[in-house]
Amino acid sequence: MLRYVLKRLLLMVPLLVGITIVCFIVIHLAPGSPTDLQTDLNPRVSAEAKARLQSMYDLDKPIYKQYLLWVGRLATLDLGQSFSTDHRPVIDKIAERIPITIIINVLSMILIILIAIPIGVISAVRQNSLFDKVTAVIVFIGFAVPTFWLALLLMILFGVDLGWLPISGIRSLNYEYLPPLAAFVDLLKHLILPVLLSAFGGLAGLSRYMRSNMLEVIRQDYITTARAKGLSERVVIYKHALRNALLPVITILGLSIPGLIGGSVIFETIFAIPGMGQLFYMSVMSRDYPVVMGILFIGAVLTLIGNLVADISYAVADPRIRVS
């Protein structure tokens, strides 16, 4: 097991280097050099910002040196300073906003698991039943629904027409005067729609995947063996088959991380949630390059870590992975 973990960690190194190279290329995508942006093309970058960019990315040095210096600072988590008027270190700005983004994403992932897996299992076990057919149609439509549009519709329904749920922010104005329990309920009410919608995007994919996976497992020899032993159908399906069908789900969840993190830009902007996604959006709009690049890098690293955790959990759950 330890050897497997070490091997996976080693494999991460080239990916990490690649991520830094892609980020570096994005910074240098600007026609000419990043500092030329302040010309008439983009009046929003001031001369002062130009000078700071110049020193931050060592633009007067040869390109390989620029890269090495930049990566050296990344290694110490020095992502530079924000261009906004507060001039705060980028890493601090991101750090204070990451928790709410991670909480929302973890909650929506739990929701995805709780909803998609039963749907997938039931439609596989009752293949071609009415339930299977109806969910197949819903899943198909689910793939095509723009989630930000669904967000607007739910905001109109629950926020505007029914007035049940707040549609902006993560706490009410009177939050500080509420007793603890009421404050918690207040927070929950604010989180319901964002979590639900962020989960929505992953539901269709996972339930469909779970269904085909379960169908495949049910055809395996060991399931026939379990039936031949005289085990009840329930034990066969929910113990023997389900356990094996669940394994690859770990990988799928790992793969869905970038989508969830990327989606946070949309949800946090729509619902005015002060998380990393909203910070990213605001920084893009105000051309706060150090923050944009910082979040791009952190987002990729979070994905990398998520995939690592998924791979290791898979190895823990399935001994066959460790050996091969």
Added chain:
Amino acid sequence: MKTDFWYRFLRNKMAVTGGVVVILLFVVSLLASWVSPYDPNEINLNQVLVHPSLAHLFGTDQLGRDVLSRIIWGAGISLKVGFVATGFSLFIGVILGALAGYYGRWVDAVIMRFVDIMLCFPAFFLILAVIAILEPSIWNIMIVIGLTGWMGITRLVRADFISLRERDFVQAARAIGAGDLRIIFRHILPNAMASVLVAATLGVAGAILTESALSFLGIGVQPPTPSWGNILTAGKNNIDIAWWLSLYPGLAILITVLGYNLLGEGIRDSLDPRLR
């Protein structure tokens, strides 16, 4: 083979429905100036945020422009973005996938690590970061969506090439002295087109979704050019008074994406019924 395809395709309800939707969208966007009841950019400040009625079937927006007309003109924009962006993805994806699959070894290793690296980035983050630097415009959007969407196609094409490269017809081509490029593009690629076609159709749907999200956030197609996404922005800004601004453009996106997805799945089933 070809007649088999059409036979299966035309008997497949999903595929035909998708095909009809896609063709209708093309017709509507080509004939936009005839079918749209108003000029999509005609501002009428006496008719601001008017409820849907016979005069304005989908109502009007905050500047009194007819929403139906803007949705009709937006169809063309969406299709253009969808096709050009997917074109970019295909170009990169097919070439890299073919090289990786055909040559194997270190070429394969390098290309596939590159794919892994690109997959680490939340696509939306990468798109936004590039747009922040390049300024939003319809061309930049198409390029950036294309540049961040080729990884799946690369994997598909690579897998096809790996399974095809040792086949007899490839050996035969090699035996008569065909060069690598000729074998790749004239002999193997045509046999790998099936999965590429399906991926491209689904890719158009994905690109349209991404474009609408970007335009919704104000970093995609810029007003006054009508796009489904930027009409939805107006919907959000007037969320408590004008539901029609939110409902109809989204329905247009949903139907379009559904159409392409149906068509893509339909083509897949018709090309190879075993894949179902």
